[in-house]
Amino acid sequence: MIKEFKEFISRGNVIDLAVGVIIGSAFTAIVKSLVNYLINPFIGLFIGGIDFSDWVLKVGDATFKFGSFLNAVINFLIIAFVVFLIVKLVNKLTPKKEVAPVVITPEVKLLEEIRDLLKEEK
Incomplete structure (x- = not known):
C-alpha cells in the first residue's frame, strides 16, 4: 500500500496539481488584494460604496x-x-x-x- 501511494505521489500529474493549487491560492490572494484595495475603492468613488x-x-x-x-x-x-x-x-x-x-x-x-x-x- 505504501509503494502504491509512493507511485501515485511521484506521478507528474499529482505534483503538477499540487503546484497549481499552491500557485492558485497565492494568485487568489493577489487578486483579492487588487480588488479589495484598488478596484472596490475606485468603484466606490462613483457609486458611494458597495x-x-x-x-x-x-x-x-x-x-x-x-x-x-x-x-x-x-x-x-x-x-x-x-x-x-x-x-x-x-x-x-x-x-x-x-x-x-x-x-x-x-x-x-x-x-x-x-x-x-x-x-x-x-
Missing part, C-alpha cells in the same frame, strides 16, 4: 442575510473580470506556438474519397 451587508430579511426566527450574499456575488464578478483581463494580457504577451502543417497520407486521401462517394449515393 456594502450591502446590512440588507437582511427576517421571517420568524430566521434571518436571511441576502446583502452579504449580494456582496459576495459582486466581488466574484469583479474578481472574475480582473482574472479575465490578466489572462487576456498574458495570452497576448505569450508567443504563439507554430502549428505543424497537417500531412495527408495516401491512405487518408483514399478514405476521404470513399467517404465522399458514399455521401453522393445517399
